[in-house]
Amino acid sequence: MSESVTFLSRAEALIGTREAEAVENGVRSFLALRERVVDEFPIMGAMRSRARAIRLHSLSHLDRLLSHFADQLEAAGGRVHWADDAAEARQIAADILERTGSKRVVKSKSMVSEEIELNHHLEGLGVDVVETDLGEFIAQLAGDTPSHIIAPVMHMTRQDIGRLFAAELGVPYTEDPFELNRIAREHLRAVFLEADAGVSGVNMAVAESGSLILVTNEGNGRLITTAPRVHIALMGMERIVSRWEDAAVVLETLARSATGQRLSVYTNVITGPRREDDPDGPEELHVIVVDNGRSRVLAGETAEILACIRCGACLNACPVFRTAGGHAYGSVYSGPMGAIVTPGLHGMEPWWDLPYASTLCGACEEVCPVGIQIPRMLLELRRQAASEGRLPGWLEKGMSRYAKTSVEPAKWARAKRWASRLGALVSSRGWIRRLPGPGRGWTESRDLPKPARETFNDWWSANRGS
Amino acid sequence: MDRDVFLTRVGRASMTTRLPDPPPVSSALPELPETDLLALFRARAQSVNAVVHGPVTRHGAPRAVVAIATGHDAGSFMAWDELPASGVASALLAAGLDRVDHLVPEEGRAEHNLTYLNVDVGVTGAQAALAESGTLVLVHGEGKPRMASLIPEVHIALLDLSLLDRTLAHWAHKDPELVARTTNLVFVTGPSRTGDIEQQLNLGVHGPRHVHIVMIR
Numbered sequence: 048m049s050e051s052v053t054f055l056s057r058a059e060a061l062i063g064t065r066e067a068e069a070v071e072n073g074v075r076s077f078l079a080l081r082e083r084v085v086d087e088f089p090i091m092g093a094m095r096s097r098a099r100a101i102r103l104h105s106l107s108h109l110d111r112l113l114s115h116f117a118d119q120l121e122a123a124g125g126r127v128h129w130a131d132d133a134a135e136a137r138q139i140a141a142d143i144l145e146r147t148g149s150k151r152v153v154k155s156k157s158m159v160s161e162e163i164e165l166n167h168h169l170e171g172l173g174v175d176v177v178e179t180d181l182g183e184f185i186a187q188l189a190g191d192t193p194s195h196i197i198a199p200v201m202h203m204t205r206q207d208i209g210r211l212f213a214a215e216l217g218v219p220y221t222e223d224p225f226e227l228n229r230i231a232r233e234h235l236r237a238v239f240l241e242a243d244a245g246v247s248g249v250n251m252a253v254a255e256s257g258s259l260i261l262v263t264n265e266g267n268g269r270l271i272t273t274a275p276r277v278h279i280a281l282m283g284m285e286r287i288v289s290r291w292e293d294a295a296v297v298l299e300t301l302a303r304s305a306t307g308q309r310l311s312v313y314t315n316v317i318t319g320p321r322r323e324d325d326p327d328g329p330e331e332l333h334v335i336v337v338d339n340g341r342s343r344v345l346a347g348e349t350a351e352i353l354a355c356i357r358c359g360a361c362l363n364a365c366p367v368f369r370t371a372g373g374h375a376y377g378s379v380y381s382g383p384m385g386a387i388v389t390p391g392l393h394g395m396e397p398w399w400d401l402p403y404a405s406t407l408c409g410a411c412e413e414v415c416p417v418g419i420q421i422p423r424m425l426l427e428l429r430r431q432a433a434s435e436g437r438l439p440g441w442l443e444k445g446m447s448r449y450a451k452t453s454v455e456p457a458k459w460a461r462a463k464r465w466a467s468r469l470g471a472l473v474s475s476r477g478w479i480r481r482l483p484g485p486g487r488g489w490t491e492s493r494d495l496p497k498p499a500r501e502t503f504n505d506w507w508s509a510n511r512g513s
Numbered sequence: 514m515d516r517d518v519f520l521t522r523v524g525r526a527s528m529t530t531r532l533p534d535p536p537p538v539s540s541a542l543p544e545l546p547e548t549d550l551l552a553l554f555r556a557r558a559q560s561v562n563a564v565v566h567g568p569v570t571r572h573g574a575p576r577a578v579v580a581i582a583t584g585h586d587a588g589s590f591m592a593w594d595e596l597p598a599s600g601v602a603s604a605l606l607a608a609g610l611d612r613v614d615h616l617v618p619e620e621g622r623a624e625h626n627l628t629y630l631n632v633d634v635g636v637t638g639a640q641a642a643l644a645e646s647g648t649l650v651l652v653h654g655e656g657k658p659r660m661a662s663l664i665p666e667v668h669i670a671l672l673d674l675s676l677l678d679r680t681l682a683h684w685a686h687k688d689p690e691l692v693a694r695t696t697n698l699v700f701v702t703g704p705s706r707t708g709d710i711e712q713q714l715n716l717g718v719h720g721p722r723h724v725h726i727v728m729i730r
Contacts, residue, residue: 182709198709241623
C-alpha cells in the first residue's frame with residue numbers, strides 16, 4: 048500500500064456508491080434480527096459474561112491449552128502443525144496436498160486462509176481451489192475480495208451476480224436469487240463429491256477433547272469435511288477454549304450476535320479423522336495452528352482483541368463501517384475489530400490510520416458477545432500512532448497546543464473568546480456550513496450552530512449571584 | 514515450526530500480557546424460566562423452516578416417513594442402520610424406493626461419492642433436540658453416516674420426544690465427555706440456508722432444502 052492510500056481515500060471512493068448503499072441495507076437487516084433473538088433470550092446477559100470469562104481465561108492459558116489440544120487431537124488420529132507466519136502456513140498446506148496427491152481442493156469460508164492468501168499460493172502450484180460458501184464462490188468468480196466477514200458479497204446486487212454467472216458459468220442471465228442459488232448448487236455438487244481435499248477454518252477448538260468446531264449455514268462446511276479423503280483446518284492460535292461445555296456457552300452467543308439466528312444451521316463438531324467403525328468422514332485430518340503476529344499481539348496492549356469470536360456484530364453496529372463498507376479498511380479484517388486486528392498482526396505501517404476510522408461511540412463494545420473493550424484499544428493504538436510521530440503536522444501541533452491551553456483556565460477562557468469571534472466570522476444565518484483548511488472535510492456532511500457571542504464563563508462572571 | 518518453540522513463544526507472550534480481569538460468574542449455568550418444551554421446540558423448529566410431524570406412535574413412524582418421502586416424489590433414499598423406530602427402511606423399499614449404500618470404500622472414494630448425486634431422501638435418528646433453537650442433535654458413528662442429513666434434498670429425522678432438552682449449553686453440560694467419544698456430531702437447525710444474495714433467504718444451498726422432523730411418543 049502506498050503512502051497516499053489511506054482509510055480516508057478508500058472510504059471517500061466508496062461513500063455514496065451503490066456498494067456502500069448495499070452494505071447499509073444488509074447491515075440493517077442483520078441488526079434487526081440480532082435484536083429480536085437477543086431480546087427473547089432471558090439469559091443472554093449471563094451467557095455473555097460467561098463467554099467473556101471463558102475467552103479471557105483461554106487467552107491467559109493459551110500455551111497450555113494449545114499443547115493439550117495437540118496431544119488430544121493426535122491421540123484421536125489427527126496431526127497438528129505449527130506455523131510461525133503466513134508463508135510457513137501456506138507451505139505446510141501445500142506439502143500436505145502434494146504428499147496426498149490432492150489436486151482438487153474445496154474450501155469453506157476461513158478468515159485465516161484469506162489472511163495468509165492461501166488460494167493465490169495454491170493456484171500458483173497448479174492446485175484447483177474452489178470456494179464453496181455461496182458468497183465466497185461469487186467473490187472468487189468475480190475476482191473480488193469479500194466485503195463483510197459474514198456476508199462476503201453484501202456489496203453486490205442480484206443483477207451483478209446474474210451477469211457474473213452468465214459470463215463465467217455459461218448459463219442464461221437471471222437475477223432471481225432462487226434461480227441463482229440453484230445454479231450454484233448444481234454447479235458445486237459434483238465438485239464437492241469428487242474433491243481430493245477440503246480446507247476449512249476453525250471457529251473454535253476444544254483443548255480437553257481435541258475437537259474442532261465449524262459453524263456454517265449452507266452445509267458446505269460439512270460437505271468439505273466429509274466427502275474428500277483429506278481435511279486440512281487452518282486455525283488462528285487464539286481460537287481455543289478449554290472444555291466442550293465452555294465452547295457450548297460461546298456458541299449460544301455466536302449465531303445470535305452474527306446473523307440473528309439462535310444457532311447457525313450447522314454446528315459441526317469434529318474429533319479426529321474417520322475411525323474404524325465410521326461409515327464416512329476423511330481419512331486424514333490436519334490442523335495448522337497459525338501465529339502470524341498473534342503472539343506479538345498477546346504480549347501487548349491489545350491482547351484482548353484475541354478474545355474475538357469473529358461474529359461481525361461490531362461491524363454491523365459501527366456507523367463508520369455502515370457508511371463506508373468493508374472494502375474501505377483495505378484488509379481481510381474490517382470494522383472496529385479489524386481496526387485493531389490488522390495493525391496488530393501486520394504492524395502499524397501502513398495500517399496506523401485504521402484506529403482513526405471510528406467515532407468512539409462505543410456501539411461495538413455494547414453489542415460484542417464477549418464484551419471486548421474495543422474503544423479502549425482503538426485509543427491505545429491512536430496513542431501509539433501519535434507517539435511514533437505518524438500524525439499529520441497540523442493535527443500534531445493543534446493537539447499539543449490544545450493540551451497546553453486546556454489545562455490553564457485563563458488561556459482556555461481567552462481561546463474560547465477567540466473561537467466565538469472566529470465562529471461568528473465564518474457563519475451565516477446562525478450556522479457554520481463550511482470551515483476552511485482541515486475543518487473542511489468535517490463540515491462537508493455536518494453543520495455547526497454559530498457559537499454563542501458570550502462564553503459561559505463570561506456569562507457566569509457577569510451574572511453570578513444575581 | 515517446532516511445536517516447543519511455538520508454544521514457548523506463546524507462553525512468554527502470556528507472561529507480559531495485560532488482559533482485563535474476567536467478570537465473576539457462578540459455577541452453575543443460568544436457568545431459563547420453565548416452559549412447555551414440546552410447544553417451544555415445535556414453534557422454534559418451524560420458525561427456521563423445518564416441518565414438524567406428529568407425535569406419532571413408534572408403530573406409526575414408518576408410514577409417516579413413507580408419506581413424506583412419496584410426497585417429495587422420492588425415488589431413492591439412504592438411512593441410518595439404527596433408527597428410533599424399526600421397519601422404516603423396509604417400508605421405504607416396499608414403497609418402491611431404492612436404497613443407496615452409505616459405506617465409503619477405501620478405494621474409489623470419488624466414484625462412491627458420485628452415487629450420492631441421485632439420493633432424494635436421507636433418514637436419520639437424533640440423539641437429542643434443543644427446544645430453544647429448534648435444533649436436532651445428530652451423533653454420527655457406526656451405521657450412522659454424516660451424509661444422510663447432508664447430501665439429499667430431503668432430510669427426515671425421527672425424534673424420540675423424551676430426548677427434548679432446552680439449549681445447547683444446558684445439553685452439553687450434562688455429558689461433557691460425549692465429544693471425545695465420537696468423531697462427529699452436528700447440531701442441525703432447519704434446512705441449509707443462505708442470505709448471501711441481497712440478504713434474501715434461500716433454502717437448500719448445499720445441504721437439504723427440506724427438513725422433516727417426525728416426533729415419536
